[in-house]
Amino acid sequence: MEFAKLAEVFRKLESVSEKNQKTEILARFIKEIDKDSLKETFMLLQGMIFYPWEDKDIGIAEKFTIRALSLATGYDKDYIESLFVKTGDLGVVAEKLVSERKQKSIFTKKLTVKDVYNTFRIIGELEGEGTQDKKIKYLANLFISSSPIEAKYIARLTLEDLKIGVGEGIIIDSIAMAFSLPSENVEIAYSILNDFGELVKQILEKGKDIVFKLEPILGNPIRVMLAIKAESAKEALDIVGRPAQVEYKYDGFRVQIHKKGDQISLWTRRLENVTKQFPDVIEYIKECFPNDKDFLVEGEIVGYDKENKKYLPFQRISRRIRRKYDIEKMVKEIPVVVRIFDIIYYDGKSLINIPFKERRKILESIVKQDINKISLSESIITSSDEEAQRFFEEAISNGLEGVMFKKLDAPYHPGRRVGYMVKLKPVKESLDVVIVGAEWGEGKRSGLLTSFVVAVRDEKTGKLLEVGEVGSGFKEKKESIDDVTFEEMTEMLKDYIEEQNGKYVKIKPKIVIEVLYDEIEKSPKYSSGYALRFPRFIRLRPDKSVEDADTIDRLVELYKSQKR
Ligand code: ATP
DSSP states (O other): OBHHHHHHHHHHHHHOOOHHHHHHHHHHHHTTSOGGGHHHHHHHHTTOSSOGGGOOOOOOOHHHHHHHHHHHHOOOHHHHHHHHHHHSOHHHHHHHHHHTOSSOOOOOSOOBHHHHHHHHHHHHHOOSTTHHHHHHHHHHHHHHTOOHHHHHHHHHHHTTOOOSOOOHHHHHHHHHHHTTOOHHHHHHHHHHHOOHHHHHHHHHHHOTTHHHHOOOOTTSOOOOOEEEEOSSHHHHHHHHOSSEEEEEEOSSEEEEEEEETTEEEEEOTTOOBOTTTOHHHHHHHHHHSOSOOOEEEEEEEEEEETTTTEEOOHHHHHHHHSOOSOHHHHHHHSOEEEEEEEEEEETTEEOTTSOHHHHHHHHHHHOOOOTTSEEEOOEEEEOOHHHHHHHHHHHHHTTOOEEEEEETTOOOOTTOEEEEEEEEOOSOOOEEEEEEEEEEBOGGGBTSEEEEEEEEEOTTTOOEEEEEEEOBSOBSSOOSTTOOBHHHHHHHHGGGEEEEETTEEEEOSOOEEEEEOSEEEEOTTSTTSEEEESOEEEEEOTTOOGGGSOBHHHHHHHHHHHHO
């Protein structure tokens, strides 16, 4: 399929602001996509080249995009830079330059969606000496072969900001509209496959009913079911119904364990493969799941002091998630256990539509529990508000984060925050926010990023909306293993700096942090229209991707509840 066709759809999507209009445009387009470019087209529609679990990006900043444009069009870098400063959008600049370019294209062949997607993949995979120059050449070649409108979106794809206001929600609704399917089922199917192109391909090849029958594929991570929040044990029971199962909420990170034959793999909720980081867990699995059946189970990997029988805070084990070296040393220094709480696939069958209480029974029958390795989540079944409250208090005094309430007769709903699982925690509400900017420090702190602009997500449009600046909670010096210093923050963020403006920098949204605050107030200062009062950093959330950060809807809800 020609890339021009996709660029035209981008243009149409950008020209309307209503969600319904965007959905209609996309629904019409979905039916026209060539079958052999479904994957590439949907990836580009999401402004994505790599899947989240590939943990890669194109790696071209604005100044290199400018160099590529200069190479492709013959205009001077400084001139392009000045146009960029004027418009603030390299897409618009690219469109103008290509329409007026000095060097005419020597190619007559039209760009296809595959050409564009595959070139970006090659660019992202380049490594070693002279990489930047090679990347610029590849990109310049794309600009040379493109029309003005194509150039506009190629520039924006390069910078991973399409500005078309299309998030996952709109794509799900469009597929539902295109094939007359309920959005909810399209969403479940997408949460299982994690690939819109593959989903549409299956609908076209096997008929639309496939959406109701999709099963997890062992070895491919699924998007997990998420919890909603309650303020009290009574409210939690009202939501999930009585009786309910109440479980300890462990402060670790969520893991999906897939076993197919001898192959065991571990996945985080952001769909990263962490199998290599946890050889200890792999051994525990072999031991504690003694039968040789295939399965997909879910649990929490949590730090555990085996001598004193105490759970360790999340910060400690968060260091193991990304660790690619010295793994054996980490296994010894930061011991973990697994608490299993759900099963989604067992012995050739999907359990998605089986009630929770039956899934739990299967777990009880197959796990050989060992408290120092793998055991099922500690739980009770109760109808009583008081008993649930007592269990919650016991959990807190045992150093846990809170409790989870589970609806006994509920199926598993992948990818959704549904009322089948409700969490109750004592602490003040924290927010998971994305770092989108920062400020260089002065004096003693010069050379360090010291204040961080943070944002929440607009789920509908995929945009990030700023809510404040966080400077406290970070340490000057590392005194304990759990401290995060300005130096560590600077080191982590410096690769993501996109633009520098005096002491302010724009940061590519990649890093999620958890913050506490005193209050949420309305404020014109930030793009969300709200501001966090006295925000302070609590911890890094390497287990979360930008798509898992909190939303503007939640912020508004918190704002309203604090007024109440
Ligand atoms: P939080 O930031 O409060 O941990 P979250 O946004 O990470 O929440 P939620 O789905 O809202 O995720 O809260 C549930 C999380 O609690 C799960 O993702 C899982 O990691 C963790 N958890 C710990 N113990 C349990 C349990 N027994 N059952 C289900 N989830 C559990």
